[in-house]
Amino acid sequence: MSTIDLHAHPQGKTPSPEEFQEHGVQRQLAGLSLKVLFAAALAFSVYQLIVAAFHPLSSLVIRSLHVGFLLMLCFLLYPAVKRGTHTSIPWYDWLLAAGAFAMGTYHWIFEADLIQRAGDPTTADLVVGTIAVVMVFEAVRRVMGLALPLVCGAFLLYGLFGQYLPGALAHRGYDYGQIIDQLFTGSEGIFGTPTMVSATYIFLFILFGAFLEHAGMINLFNSLALGLVGHAKGGPAKVAVISSGFMGTISGSGVANVLTVGQFTIPLMKRFGYSGVFAGAVEATSSMGGQIMPPVMGAVAFIMAETLNVPYVDIVKAAAIPAILYYLTAFWMVHLEAGRAGLSGLPKDQIPNPWRALKANWHLILPLAALVAMLFHGFTPMFAGLTGLALTAILILGAAVAAGLSKQAFRYVFWVALGLAAATFLQWGIYSILAIIALLVAACFVVQGGRETLRSMKMSLIDGAKQALPVGLACAIVGVIIGVLTLTGAASSFAGFILDVGAKSLFLSLFLTMIVCLVLGMGIPTIPNYIITSSIAAPALLNLGVPLIVSHMFVFYFGIMADLTPPVALAAFAASSIAKESPMKIGFKATQIAIAGFVIPYMAVYDPALMLQGDWxxxxxxxxxxxxxxxxxxxxxxxxxxxxxxxxxxxxxxxxxxxxxxxxxxxxxxxxxxxxxxxxxxxxxxxxxxxxxxx
Missing domain, CATH: 1.10.8 (Helicase, Ruva Protein; domain 3)
Structure with a gap:
């Protein structure tokens, strides 16, 4: 029986980085520069793991070092301009990288002094704070373009000069020292709640997804999806929906889902009769749902839990039914399109056996199952993420060691012994896990194929650090918005406008909020989109009788949909690099495919039972x-x-x-x-x- 090769790209190669990069243009380094970059990324991941396991530093110091690592990696990896060849790091970026990391240690070195003089910054505080804010703006410009820095810069200008505005827009006025003190020395600015969440929960879950991807989870998801629905009417498109939904359980990034799962599903759909535009639109729509698909949702979900001061599992419960309905929408749309176009499924001799694939890679499911179980049993996201990550590492290393054993009987004994050893984690804690991992790493140096597994795990740590850059930097720069809104109280003006509209029509208030989300989403990522809109609109919706989690999920949902709607639709641009079609056409088609999903947030507002809120x-x-x-x-x-x-x-x-x-x-x-x-x-x-x- 011939089956579809899940490892090879059907067009013979994967798209090059020049075809589409979600976040800026990365340097293509070699030699010493590449080694330094890898060392910095490894140090970042190791630092985050130490912080998660032992929490040796105060919260503000952890955030400051996190931002320092982010800036250092950004200046090493992303050039200042997109044009030209980028095969080396110029002297000024070496200087910026070193200075950024040094700035990240400022709160660590002068922690006691900063506490004692809180609210009364020195000249040194203002100088370092100014440099830090400028560095954050420049780093975000390199990674995400001008849109987000311009939006945040407008808020910063409002804080500095808002007293000169007319009428209700004006505030009482704040001097330069107050603004920098708000943004840098305390926990209301660039080291605010979003950065804290990035430095704790988000990084662990990004690393968790990177480990599972390197372990082969994508191929497992594709095999399961192909085996389950590949033979049905319009099977290739349904495979894309289900595979992207599976991928969404471990990756909170919609565009990353497009660039991984889409390498397989988009050419497969085109091969079996779907147009390139429709194939790209299906993958873009399906992948964006990953941000609301539990258990590992997008970074916004962790920020939302911290902002609302509720357990992360409450956010998961509220998102579960809408997420399933979102994928049901995409599945239904491709089913109808297949029926209208008369497209059949895949031949049965090209479909892999899903149960055989599951049997061969059963160990990859265990970390995800453990993560879900721990979240629903009240463990914190940090502890659950760290445990899931440790279990993933143990299973990957254990599978490599077991494969290197010569006899089947030895393999069974090994798995039993490893299971008993891992169970001691419940009694002995993190040190037993570290001991198990250390022993498995040592064994991998001896058994055949073990060194390749260690190299894969090293690349997982490096990729996790690189994937954390856009999320972490977005969390840092939106701290400028939070700091200015907190200092000036400007959010109340727009909230009052929404309340005035809502007094006449709740639907108009919801519609206005949706439009704001979609317009903001044309230029900025989901995280700042959510933070800006939820800071302004969510309190007003609460006063109109919308439950708090529902109002925040409403904003979150349409922030995600903004990545599908033209003219700036990142998911569509990512899909276009694989489908070789116009991103605008893909964006409009993706909006049509997802349009049934637009009703879900409205129905949740009118009946909160859809999100398990209220007296349901x-x-x-x-x-x-x-x-x-x-x-x-x-x-x-x-x-x-x-x-x-x-x-x-x-x-x-x-x-x-x-x-x-x-x-x-x-x-x-x-x-x-x-x-x-x-x-x-x-x-x-x-x-x-x-x-x-x-x-």
Missing amino acids: TVLAVAYVVFKTVLAIILWGATAVGYLWTPLKVYERIFTGVSALLLVAAVPITDEIGFAMAALFFAWQFVRKRRLAVAA
């Missing part, structure tokens, strides 16, 4: 989920123009109206919507029978 019951949840699924089915038929048979224009209008009626939580609209849906399904059934008889 199992019956209430079942009812709203059924209603949402029905709305998604109708909305999908409206967008594609097909259900069991092609739809005429008036039929699409009919289904669209019935779907809209189901969105609002008003009983009479529900009843009308259900009746219209029943009439439509009956009409489609009759027409399908007539066409079958005529054929």
Whole structure:
């Protein structure tokens, strides 16, 4: 039986870094420069692991060193300008990298003095603080472009000169020292809550995903998806949806999902009849859902938990049903498109056996299962992430050692002994885990193939540090916005405007908030988008009766959707580099595919049981989920123009109206919507029978 090769790129090679890079242009280093970069990235990952395991420093020092590492790596890896060849590091970037790391140690060296003179910064504090803020702006410009620094710069200018603005926009005025003190010396600026979350939870989960990717989790996900739905109608596109959904459980980055899973799924869809635009749009839509797919959601979920002061598992519970519905939306849309275009599934002789793949890589599932279990049993995200990471390392190293043993009996004995040893973690703590890992590392130097595994783990640590750069830098620079809003209280003005609108119509307030999220998302990533909008709009929505988690999830959800909507749709640009199609066309098609998902946040606001909020019951949840699924089915038929048979224009209008009626939580609209849906399904059934008889 011939099966699809999951390891080879169907077009013969993977896209080069020049074709698409989500975050800036990276240098292609070699020799000593590359060794220094690798050493710095390894040091960063090791530092983060030590902090997570032993927490030897105060919170502010941990944040400061975290930002210092981020800036150092950024100046080593990203050039100041995109043009030209970047095969070496110029002298000024060596100087910036060294200075950035030295700046990161400032809070560590002068910790006691900074505490004693809190609120009364010295000239040295202001000089170092100014340099730090400028470095953060420059680093973010290199990695993410001008949009985010310009937005944050506007807030900084407002803090410095806002007293000269007219009317309600003006504040009382703050001098330069107060602004820098707010942004640098305390925990309200660039070392605020987002940076704290980046330095603790987020880095561990990024590293966790990097380890699983290097261990072969992507191939396992692709094998499972192919085996489960590859033979169905439109199988290749359904494989993309399911595989991206699986990938979303370990990776909180939608664009990273496109660039990993999409290497396999987009060419596969094109090979079996889908257009390049549709293939790229399916992958972009499916991958962006990874940010709301538990257990490892996007970085925003951790920031949200810290901001709301609720356990991370509460965010996971609120996101679970909407995430499943999001992927159901994508799955339903590709099913309808396949039916409309008459696309069949993959031949059965090209489909791998999913159970065989699971049997061969069962050990990769255990860390994910352990992570979920620990989160739902009340452990902190940091402890759960560290444990999942340690378990992943043990299983990867253990698999390498077991494969190097000569006899099967020895392998069974080894796995039993390793399981018993790992179980001691519950009694002996982190030191037993470190001892087990050290012994396995030593064994890998002896057994055949062990050194390759160690090299793979080293690259996992390096890649994890590099992947943390855009997230960590975004968290640092949005601290400028948080610091200015906290100092001036400017958020209350916009919140008051939303309250005035909401007094007349909650829907208009929600719609206005959605538009703000989508517009901001054209230029800035999800993290600052969420922080800006939630700081301004979420309190106002709370005053309008929307539960706190629901209001924050509403903002988060549409911040994600902004990465799909043109003109600036990062996920579409990533998919276009593989599909070889216009990113604008892919963005518009992705918006069409995801359009049924736009109703989910609105339905959660009108009926919080969809996010397990408020006084929900199992019956209430079942009812709203059924209603949402029905709305998604109708909305999908409206967008594609097909259900069991092609739809005429008036039929699409009919289904669209019935779907809209189901969105609002008003009983009479529900009843009308259900009746219209029943009439439509009956009409489609009759027409399908007539066409079958005529054929």
